[in-house]
Amino acid sequence: MKWKPNRHSHLTIHEQIVDWMKSRIENGDWSIGTKIPTQRELATQFQVNRSTIQLALDELKADGLIESRVGSGIYVANNSWNVLLNNSQPNWQQHIDGSIHKPNYHTIQLINEYEQLHHIIRLGTGEIAPELLPTKQLEHSLKELALDARSIGYSSPLGNETLRANLCEYLKKHGIQTSSENILIVSGALQALQLIAVGLLEAGSVVFHEQPSYLNSVHPFQSAGMRMISVSKNNHLIQQLKAYKRNRQSLFYTVPTLHNPTGYSLSLKEKEDLFHVCKELQIPIIEDDVYHELLFETTSPAMKSFDKTGQVLYIGSVSKTLSPGLRIGWVVGPSKVIERLADIKMQTDYGSSAISQLIVSHWIATGLYEKHLVELRQQLKWRATFVEHILNQQFKDIATWTKPEGGFYIWLKFHKPIVNKALFLRLLKENVLINPGYIYDSSDLHHIRLSYAYASFEQLKVGLNTLFEMIQHNK
């Protein structure tokens, strides 16, 4: 026992003694029930006053680490270890519970987790199947990329210049006329929403969205304290918007083409009407257009194409088409807005992966992207037909659906409200993962977002059969 307090420490003498004793207990040198030396002995050893020892012992007693036994002395307490463990670890749970960002719903956390497991049949995944990804072509294009040192440094605030110039050309096919100063490269569409949430809205602003909505399954706006209002598409839209808008700031979030989760598209007339209603009420529009390239037959102008005054923030991405792993998307908007979002992006992650930007730029410029899209649409269409065939055979009496016009999803509606968390969990036990409607509209127990994009044909067959059997079994 050679330790002594250090008179030049930043800690007071009694604090050092407390620490030393705690470490005795922690190391197990003083195990539970150990009798502690007397105050006199300790005072002598440490060359301090007995009152200092008293102070240290009082603190340890208050912490529950030691206890007096009358007439016998002071002992290491029975639960000292528990106390120490609690004391010495930061209380992370408390940190987490009180913090700002909302956790994902439990169902979504489970989806994120189980999507990692290879044996799971993924009936709801919003991602193209591994075999639909142009993996070999991507690998090949990596070999063709010429890096230059400037392009792999920190990105310019708006993102790679060549990529933005190529996007300007590309976006013309959706009727969008823009210039590269009006484009911000982001790490996927979700990041765009995140930047808009913290960069363009005061807390408590209203975010209008369709019902059901992808926005209910992620929380960029909710975590920033926005008020989410779902509106239904009917003749009273303008009244609904007026009623909630009042003097608050607001935005209208929409996926007008191949909506997530329903797969529906607005007609040209509906797009125009929504645009004009929002314009009249001065409600900026966020047009999330990440599925647009996957329309099977017709193309349809983006709402952004009507926009001459900076009413619409347009979001695109290659995550649903080329590869989600690239993490590349874009926002098109008025330069003032784009500069603001770029400023926040610089404060958030200093830009998106330079290599990913180079790859996307290369794919767009060389036409590889367009060529891949033609093939991908064909593949998705085959898959849609296959799933519809199964649905027609098995599900006709218990559910309804609409023939998909593109994208990934069939919004399968069961006659009865059976799509609850219990069903989700029971299916998970059978290794079948679904995206239940309630993650897009908490009151919805009728729908499943069925994706024909990810699982293999065999898995689609087995998975849908499992789903059917389970529903029959539980009737």
Next chain:
Amino acid sequence: MKWKPNRHSHLTIHEQIVDWMKSRIENGDWSIGTKIPTQRELATQFQVNRSTIQLALDELKADGLIESRVGSGIYVANNSWNVLLNNSQPNWQQHIDGSIHKPNYHTIQLINEYEQLHHIIRLGTGEIAPELLPTKQLEHSLKELALDARSIGYSSPLGNETLRANLCEYLKKHGIQTSSENILIVSGALQALQLIAVGLLEAGSVVFHEQPSYLNSVHPFQSAGMRMISVSKNNHLIQQLKAYKRNRQSLFYTVPTLHNPTGYSLSLKEKEDLFHVCKELQIPIIEDDVYHELLFETTSPAMKSFDKTGQVLYIGSVSKTLSPGLRIGWVVGPSKVIERLADIKMQTDYGSSAISQLIVSHWIATGLYEKHLVELRQQLKWRATFVEHILNQQFKDIATWTKPEGGFYIWLKFHKPIVNKALFLRLLKENVLINPGYIYDSSDLHHIRLSYAYASFEQLKVGLNTLFEMIQHNK
């Protein structure tokens, strides 16, 4: 004039008339000073009551678009265009002003902007020079990457598994023992701070940091509503922490090795002391260790290596060493914390670039990374020596500095408080960009963060000479 209101529109008749008239004015069909048809004419044309016309005209008058001239009729107002422009564009500035995230300081926005211009001499840039980046080797390694479809899909919440396993091995060199479940891959260190800010702290929590601090030049915590407290390293640290902590949640942010902006490193003893003080007060530590690999001579254990109880969240990155454009960093911490941060990352951007992760994994696993670091350190050391030589020749009488032990920076201290925004702007006019001390500590007018990492030898010479001349001239 064939237009008529549509009785089946979602808009009321008078709203449609207002819109139509606005569009006349907007298109220039009704230019300023144009006399508008009489109420009777309009009522006939539109087949509506005169009272409906009256309602529409009143609204346009209230908006300032039209004006009555007594006894003469109604005319398009002089300032109608201004009114229209204001009305038809969403007021984005108001959106921006009221929103949550703080803008970058103006000086930092200028730095971000001017760093893009090729003719600018960058004396403060926190980035390795293009010629120090292993561009050709990176290009070569792209050719060697074998992609598989799973790895370019959406990432697992924690990031690429192989990369995390490789990092476990790699981190042992800093004394860190961890497992891959305790590592989250992020898009650079700044994103890690962002996730921590919204995922682990309640609004109003205290974030302790050194003075000066990199944290003053970015706003992950400030934008989340945290209270920033700078503490000075002295014997009273524990009192300072106790005084501000009270019952609030808190964190201590530190760059203990090759600090940004000063370039200083804590000694082993200082690291231990800081660790134990924070542990005692149950203040979790964020150890930002992104410059550690760039120590010229000795290595030094990370504070994380002392940690047995999950006290320290450790942040690393390849942005300062391999390439900032990859946007790959990592956080090491207790699994509960890592899961929480991963959950928010999934909600923020669905993971980091898969290709970037594959590249970093490849570089670490094959030893390319270590080999590159040896060369990079040597190059940086030469640059440091070169800059010290210039400083010794020119700046000895007006400033002091410490010989750098690694990294990018010399924390150049002028005897007089001359480093203000005017100096920054005057230098910018001469095409010389500096990082003034005040962006790291708003009250500091003595320092410049001088970086020998980015500019070429010739530029360093010219830039420092310009700086010197300007200071002499303005004495």
